[in-house]
Amino acid sequence: MEFLIASAIGSLTAAGVYLALRKRSFAVVLGMTLLTYATNLFLFATGRLVIDQPPVLREGVTAYTDPLPQALVLTAIVISFGMTAVVVVMALGSFIEGGDDRIDLPRREREGPDA
Amino acid sequence: MNHWLVVPVVLPAFAGPLIVLAMRHDLVLQRVFSTAATAAQLVLALWLLLQSMGGEIQVYRLGNWAAPFGIVLMLDRLAALMLVLAGVLGLVIQLYAIGSGWDRRGRHFHSLWQFQLMGINGAFLTGDAFNLFVLFEILLIASYGLMIHAGGELRLRAGVQYVVYNLLGSSLFLAGLGTLYAVTGTLNMADMAAKIALLPAQDTALLRVGAVLLMLVFAVKAALVPLHFWLPATYARAPGPVAALFAIMTKVGIYGIIRFFTLVFPSDDALMRLVSDILLPAALVTLIVGQLGVLGARHMGRMTAFAAVGSVGTVMIAVAQFQPQGLAAGIWYLVHSTLATAALFLAVDLIGTRRQGGSLWLRPAPPIAQAGIVAALYFAAAIAMAGLPPLSGFLGKLAVLQSVREGDMTALIWAVILITSLFGIVGLTRAGSVVFWKAHEDGTPAPHAPDEPQPEEPGFPSAALALTSVGALVAAMVALTVLAGPMMRFAEATAAQLTDPQPYIEAVLERQEGVK
Numbered sequence: 001m002e003f004l005i006a007s008a009i010g011s012l013t014a015a016g017v018y019l020a021l022r023k024r025s026f027a028v029v030l031g032m033t034l035l036t037y038a039t040n041l042f043l044f045a046t047g048r049l050v051i052d053q054p055p056v057l058r059e060g061v062t063a064y065t066d067p068l069p070q071a072l073v074l075t076a077i078v079i080s081f082g083m084t085a086v087v088v089v090m091a092l093g094s095f096i097e098g099g100d101d102r103i104d105l106p107r108r109e110r111e112g113p114d115a
Numbered sequence: 116m117n118h119w120l121v122v123p124v125v126l127p128a129f130a131g132p133l134i135v136l137a138m139r140h141d142l143v144l145q146r147v148f149s150t151a152a153t154a155a156q157l158v159l160a161l162w163l164l165l166q167s168m169g170g171e172i173q174v175y176r177l178g179n180w181a182a183p184f185g186i187v188l189m190l191d192r193l194a195a196l197m198l199v200l201a202g203v204l205g206l207v208i209q210l211y212a213i214g215s216g217w218d219r220r221g222r223h224f225h226s227l228w229q230f231q232l233m234g235i236n237g238a239f240l241t242g243d244a245f246n247l248f249v250l251f252e253i254l255l256i257a258s259y260g261l262m263i264h265a266g267g268e269l270r271l272r273a274g275v276q277y278v279v280y281n282l283l284g285s286s287l288f289l290a291g292l293g294t295l296y297a298v299t300g301t302l303n304m305a306d307m308a309a310k311i312a313l314l315p316a317q318d319t320a321l322l323r324v325g326a327v328l329l330m331l332v333f334a335v336k337a338a339l340v341p342l343h344f345w346l347p348a349t350y351a352r353a354p355g356p357v358a359a360l361f362a363i364m365t366k367v368g369i370y371g372i373i374r375f376f377t378l379v380f381p382s383d384d385a386l387m388r389l390v391s392d393i394l395l396p397a398a399l400v401t402l403i404v405g406q407l408g409v410l411g412a413r414h415m416g417r418m419t420a421f422a423a424v425g426s427v428g429t430v431m432i433a434v435a436q437f438q439p440q441g442l443a444a445g446i447w448y449l450v451h452s453t454l455a456t457a458a459l460f461l462a463v464d465l466i467g468t469r470r471q472g473g474s475l476w477l478r479p480a481p482p483i484a485q486a487g488i489v490a491a492l493y494f495a496a497a498i499a500m501a502g503l504p505p506l507s508g509f510l511g512k513l514a515v516l517q518s519v520r521e522g523d524m525t526a527l528i529w530a531v532i533l534i535t536s537l538f539g540i541v542g543l544t545r546a547g548s549v550v551f552w553k554a555h556e557d558g559t560p561a562p563h564a565p566d567e568p569q570p571e572e573p574g575f576p577s578a579a580l581a582l583t584s585v586g587a588l589v590a591a592m593v594a595l596t597v598l599a600g601p602m603m604r605f606a607e608a609t610a611a612q613l614t615d616p617q618p619y620i621e622a623v624l625e626r627q628e629g630v631k
Contacts, residue, residue: 083282
């Protein structure tokens with residue numbers, strides 16, 4: 001179980017970082033998504049891995065899974081979902097305005113219109 | 116419990132949606148309502164500052180839940196000071212945006228402005244680490260909207276980079292918070308501090324990983340070298356008033372570093388040494404890169420952006436040791452450099468909006484309208500930015516120099532600060548002379564003022580309002596210089612409060628009568 005979760009987080013992060021370093025915006029957006037998945041899984045695991053237990057605290061209950069990371073992950077999912085939508089729209093906007101989907105800035109950004 | 120503590124967050128949270136939902140089609144109404152909301156926030160922030168001066172730490176328990184479980188808002192001297200700074204900047208720059216007509220070049224400017232202020236105010240007030248993340252996201256998502264306000268190809272491209280960089284930062288933030296939660300089992304910053312002080316030695320490895328991750332996140336927000344790459348293009352391409360407001364966003368990163376490493380982690384000496392050893396060289400390199408960027412930039416927006424990077428470096432040099440004297444100097448310079456950066460961005464925008472095609476490239480161009488007053492404002496802002504007397508930057512730099520006199524790297528730090536100041540002065544002077552003096556060489560007469568005798572059409576830009584608001588920022592720096600004594604004593608009191616976290620922790624965790 002621990003190995004499965006750890007290797008899943010690791011491979012998602014590796015793939016995410018690789019894609020985020022590409023220079024086309026589609027790959028970068030995919031990379032961001034993978035990275036947020038990895039982060040969410042990691043956050044979920046910070047409450048320790050417990051299988052088949054209720055996420056509630058009650059009198060007399062000794063075996064339970066930590067409910068707080070689940071609430072945090074829910075928040076993080078909502079935020080990352082919204083952020084992904086924003087970055088897709090902005091990438092689309094710059095593709096439509098600029099004619100290509102490169103993520104790096106063109107030379108004239110630094111050197112002026114006639115460089 | 117003082118309910119006014121939550122108003123700086125709640126007021127813009129209501130004002131923003133109201134502007135979108137009820138006043139979408141009426142710009143004048145939007146302007147009046149939004150300015151009134153920002154002014155109310157400033158008044159409230161001043162009142163809270165007055166309350167915090169006595170040194171009492173106020174706690175607001177949301178929903179009246181007991182401390183480590185519910186979310187708390189905290190008001191101490193630093194939070195109150197930052198609230199006032201955000202309020203001043205928010206109001207003055209909003210008036211500039213109205214006066215220069217920037218707010219009508221795209222949609223929903225005022226609503227995004229309120230959301231931005233909500234995020235900034237909340238980030239300064241919150242005493243809960245995860246809540247800090249949420250408020251960071253609020254201020255970031257509003258800043259994405261403001262950054263691409265009015266559109267344009269290069270602005271959108273720079274905006275995409277900005278969003279991607281910050282999303283990576285947010286992932287790192289979550290990972291850092293998760294690590295800290297795994298070690299301490301709490302997200303309340305005061306409770307975390309109490310738990311870390313009692314942590315057995317074998318558990319500190321994971322704690323240090325989490326702490327350094329958080330430091331990296333705040334370094335991304337503060338644009339410390341080598342994590343500054345998002346800043347120059349973003350600030351240079353953002354609309355002028357938005358870039359000026361962003362001057363406080365880098366300071367939010369510095370605030371995060373100050374808050375976490377004076378409140379949560381100071382009980383771990385090895386960790387604090389590690390962080391100081393990373394932060395001080397990073398700050399020195401940041402200062403060098405920033406001021407060299409000022410010297411090398413060919414675009415006035417980039418020049419000002421690099422000046423902002425340099426100012427972050429100066430603040431960080433003072434803060435990096437987390438000693439009272441350094442913190443006091445850092446807080447002083449933080450306030451000053453935020454005002455100076457904003458003033459310089461607005462002065463540069465005054466030039467841009469008067470030049471043909473809004474070009475900010477550092478090339479001789481035909482003379483601009485109202486060149487005299489614009490040049491005077493640019494001159495004042497540049498003096499402040501470079502840290503020359505008589506404005507407050509000089510006193511700030513002096514305090515920073517004095518605060519590092521005790522350490523063993525004094526000679527190096529002094530050399531870096533003084534030599535890079537020279538770079539900054541040369542860069543800013545050269546820009547001024549290209550824009551204002553070389554303009555007259557080709558002999559074209561100055562055009563008449565573009566907007567003085569125009570009729571009072573609703574929503575028409577008012578040059579007077581724009582110039583006055585830049586003047587107001589300069590006046591704020593003059594006030595900071597005149598009131599240097601009381602202000603420095605307040606900064607020292609703030610630093611003293613920060614370096615003694617025990618009352619803060621007790622305020623949160625004890626005295627909890629009557630809570631759920």
